[in-house]
Amino acid sequence: MPWFKIDDASHSHPKFMAAGNAALGLWLRCGAYSAQHLTEGIVPGAIATLYGTEPQARKLVKVGLWHPAGHDCPRCPQPNPGDFVVHDFFEGGRNVTRTQHEANKKGAAERAAKSRASRKGSRSADESSSNRERFGDENYPNRPRKDPLFSDGIAGQEGLSHRTPAEGAAPAHATSMPYQVLPTEVPPPPPPSETSSTTTVEVSGRGEVQPLIEAMEARGMRVAWSFSAAEWLELRDAVRRAGAPALVDHAARAWQAAKSQPYSAKYFLRGWTGVQAPTTFTGPRPVAPPSAASNYVAQMAAIAEELREGETA
Secondary structure (H helix, E strand, C coil): CCCCCCCCCHHHHHHHHHHCCHHHHHHHHHHHHHHCCCCCCCCCCHHHHHHCHHHHHHHHHHHEEEEEECCCCCCCCCCCCCCEEECCCCCHCCCCHHHHHHHHHHHHHHHHHHHHHHHHHHHHHHHHHHHHHHHHHCCCCCCCCCHHHHCCCCCCCCCCCCCCCCCCCCCCCCCCCCCCCHHHHHCCCCEEEECCCCCCCCCCCCCCCCHHHHHHHHHCCCCCCCCCCHHHHHHHHHHHHHHHHHHHHHHHHHHHHHHCHHHHHHHHHHHHCCCCCCCCCCCCCCCCCCHHHHHHHHHHHHHHHHHHHHHHH
């Protein structure tokens, strides 16, 4: 696609300064139209009227950026009556003629065709060489009919496969993790103790969490129990604090409110850490014996009552 090229110093050219921005907009759009349609600088009158106004076209003619039909500029071609021509459209080789553009397009197509042919020939030669290495000479007359075309190396029969264990080594375990781990397949909690920089926390083992796992499964909530060491400790503390039944009730409410079925017990861990121990009713509080101050107030009230009764008698 051809381009409509403009000198980078044209913004301060006297003709541009005299034309003004509105007329220059018309000049730019019509110049791009001429480059796209290869009119070689000719601007049809209908296009000039479509993209601008008659006063703007007259301004471009007045400052010398356009010429109308019958102009006397020796460097520019004559347009048809009613059309215009851009002054010095080919000056300095900025814009190309139709002949130049077609020649450039043809040359580019020929270069692309040669490049494709060269790549195709190189690829065919590489494939032929590779096939000869893989299959051997196809014209070899003494090859038994039932011999495979592939050599042992190509078929993967030379040496050990990366999946074949070495002699005396156990087969490699699968590295993919199951989507859901059932409670009966849960690995044991972290080691019996975890030592930090400030304190040592003793972990009693899986026994304290096992009742919760079994109760969840009995309620139909089968989830994966995969926690970090710190999360196992949080879960154990929640069981100690609130008890497994309270945690199961909390999980059942969260299970029903969830948009999709949770697959991991981590879904409930944040809520479990906030469950508090249930309160139990232990009967009415004992009445505390009266204090010395209350006894004194009662004595003063009794004396005052006696005095009032003596005065009325």
